[in-house]
Amino acid sequence: MDKNLKRMATMHRMQVTGLELFYKNGYYNTSIDDILKELSLSKGAFYHHFDSKEDFFTEIIQNLIMRKIYNILIEPIEGSGNSLDIITNCFDNALETAVHNELDYGFVLGNFINEFNGRNPVIMKHLNDILKLWEVHLVTAIQRGKLNGHIDRHVESEGVAVFLMSAYLGIRTIMVHSSPSSRKYRFMSQMRMYFKSIQAKQQTV
Amino acid sequence: MDKNLKRMATMHRMQVTGLELFYKNGYYNTSIDDILKELSLSKGAFYHHFDSKEDFFTEIIQNLIMRKIYNILIEPIEGSGNSLDIITNCFDNALETAVHNELDYGFVLGNFINEFNGRNPVIMKHLNDILKLWEVHLVTAIQRGKLNGHIDRHVESEGVAVFLMSAYLGIRTIMVHSSPSSRKYRFMSQMRMYFKSIQAKQQTV
DNA sequence: AATGTTACCGACCAAACGGTTGGTCAAAAC
DNA sequence: GTTTTGACCAACCGTTTGGTCGGTAACATT
DSSP: OHHHHHHHHHHHHHHHHHHHHHHHHOSTTOOHHHHHHHHTOOHHHHHHHOSOHHHHHHHHIIIIIHHHHIIIIIGGGOSSSOHHHHHHHHHHHHHHHHHTTOOOHHHHHHHHHHHHTTTOHHHHHHHHHHHHHHHHHHHHHHHHHHHTTSBOTTSOHHHHHHHHHHHHHHHHHHHTTSOHHHHHHHHHHHHHHHHHHHBOSSOOO | OHHHHHHHHHHHHHHHHHHHHHHHHOSTTOOHHHHHHHHTOOHHHHHHHOSOHHHHHHHHIIIIIHHHHIIIIIGGGGSSSOHHHHHHHHHHHHHHHHHTTOOOHHHHHHHHHHHHTTTOHHHHHHHHHHHHHHHHHHHHHHHHHHHTTSBOTTSOHHHHHHHHHHHHHHHHHHHTTSOHHHHHHHHHHHHHHHHHHHBOSSOOO
């Protein structure tokens, strides 16, 4: 079983480096050779483990992107406190990694959606599924907020979810260029304003 | 001068078709041959008019993207009425073209920013300049709203601008996949909620 | 009528692409 | 101790890429 362990280790290394380069240079602008050079591995090794470039990327989506997004953007909003506070904290933390130029997987997702949209339906489906998953959990969190008396019962849960996802993906597009830190601060500040407009009118805490 | 006219006509045709394909398939995933095939022109014609693929795209940015964004997202918010109403209408109109699968240049901009970020500093600078131009005009419109008594004086103009740009670019990323019409409706509805939270407290109209 | 200019053609190039193939060698299975 | 397996190598293939270049034909200038 030692062989199997080595196989998995190598495949994992390939995927981590692959995501890094795909994210940095784009999928179509990154060659398999680029990835292999970085790892000092050969073409043969690559095609021994993966069927094709597309298959390789599909594995990356499932094994790296999906899980990270779950950990960073979905699981943190499952809590039972004030939904608005929880979402605020979640976004704040997620954007903080972006400020420090680390891999922000929410942005990675939006980035790839832009790149594959209309070009590769198979990969788009996988990316869309993740987006949908995020949306569902956001809607759930907002509905919980209504039940708990933190959010006004009249607001549309799905509308809020769409608006939040939009804002998050958008701020990341803007943040990449100038003064990410101050842009994050301004963004979070306005998000709190927005939250005030949808919170329950009379505080029944 | 007939020659000069023909030259400009051909160059324009090339740029229009070029933008179409670059937008649909991505810059790096669209070859010059693809564009020329569509136009029944030859490589020689292309390099007779443009220095390189990059030069070609730079011209597209200046001649097509820049002007369209000015017409659709910047000029419409120059009016002197209620800034929040004007911006709402502007976004509503701009997103409507997106619903009908037409070229929405705001999205085109966000799309290319994602593609070129970290890959081509020269092109990124041009795209960034457009983003900055948009931001400046949004800030101006919001400050005008404060002066006219439509917007609460305490809100940060730049924060609002960043938030609005984020939301717009983000909703377009999300709209490309499923039910753009209903997503647009929900988005606009939440944007109005947000606007309520930043409008002047006592209506002094 | 002769000459220069310009828009455009299409064969060509070197480099890079995704993918294939025959082979090596150490560890696992027998 | 022999055989089998599987991770990996490296040369190679057909195709596509951005870009070059010598040529041609229509038009403008003289």
